[in-house]
Amino acid sequence: MKAALSQLIRSLNVRGWSPATSTNYSFIDEHQQIWVSKSGVNKADFTDSDFMTIDKDGIGTGMFHGVKPSDETQIHLWIYKHFTDAKVVLHSHSKFPVLISQFNEDYFPVQGYELQKGFKGCKSHLESLQIPIVDNQQDMQLLCAALDQRIQDIQHHCFIIAEHGTYAWGENLFEAQRHLETLDYLCECEFLR
Numbered sequence: 001m002k003a004a005l006s007q008l009i010r011s012l013n014v015r016g017w018s019p020a021t022s023t024n025y026s027f028i029d030e031h032q033q034i035w036v037s038k039s040g041v042n043k044a045d046f047t048d049s050d051f052m053t054i055d056k057d058g059i060g061t062g063m064f065h066g067v068k069p070s071d072e073t074q075i076h077l078w079i080y081k082h083f084t085d086a087k088v089v090l091h092s093h094s095k096f097p098v099l100i101s102q103f104n105e106d107y108f109p110v111q112g113y114e115l116q117k118g119f120k121g122c123k124s125h126l127e128s129l130q131i132p133i134v135d136n137q138q139d140m141q142l143l144c145a146a147l148d149q150r151i152q153d154i155q156h157h158c159f160i161i162a163e164h165g166t167y168a169w170g171e172n173l174f175e176a177q178r179h180l181e182t183l184d185y186l187c188e189c190e191f192l193r
């Protein structure tokens, strides 16, 4: 997992989805251990050794005791707590979801796109989907409280944080990447339209 996710992190950086050391990524391994990307690493150079282990409160464990992960680790933990099928969580600072959030409040509405079937469970381009948009917060307790309020609206393994970016997840890396890319593509199409 570490090698495959590191490679994905570098390739997303090439696409401009993680400028200036931003974004964070995590996965749960076969021993139910949560691994998260270390804070402050240039994602162009991200390697297997740039992950750290954390406990369920987001505190560094084992050889990473005393290492502080990104504050946004709390969002990863919120996703794992509430979506128990999630095993990989990806975060993006790509531009189109940020732009879309400037023209939509509360929801990003999607209908008519073949690619919306990239969301697990979506069978037709005719389905009307609504991707939640939550307000950005620097206080992660407030952000997680806002997510608590919207939990029923989160139906497609992703959400947008306004003028910030996206989170997407899946049962495995393949599915998490598909959800992240599906959302980004839909944001790009709607914004350019």
Ligand SMILES: [Zn+2]
Binding pocket: 022, 023, 024, 072, 091, 093, 164, 165
């Ligand atoms: Zn972020």
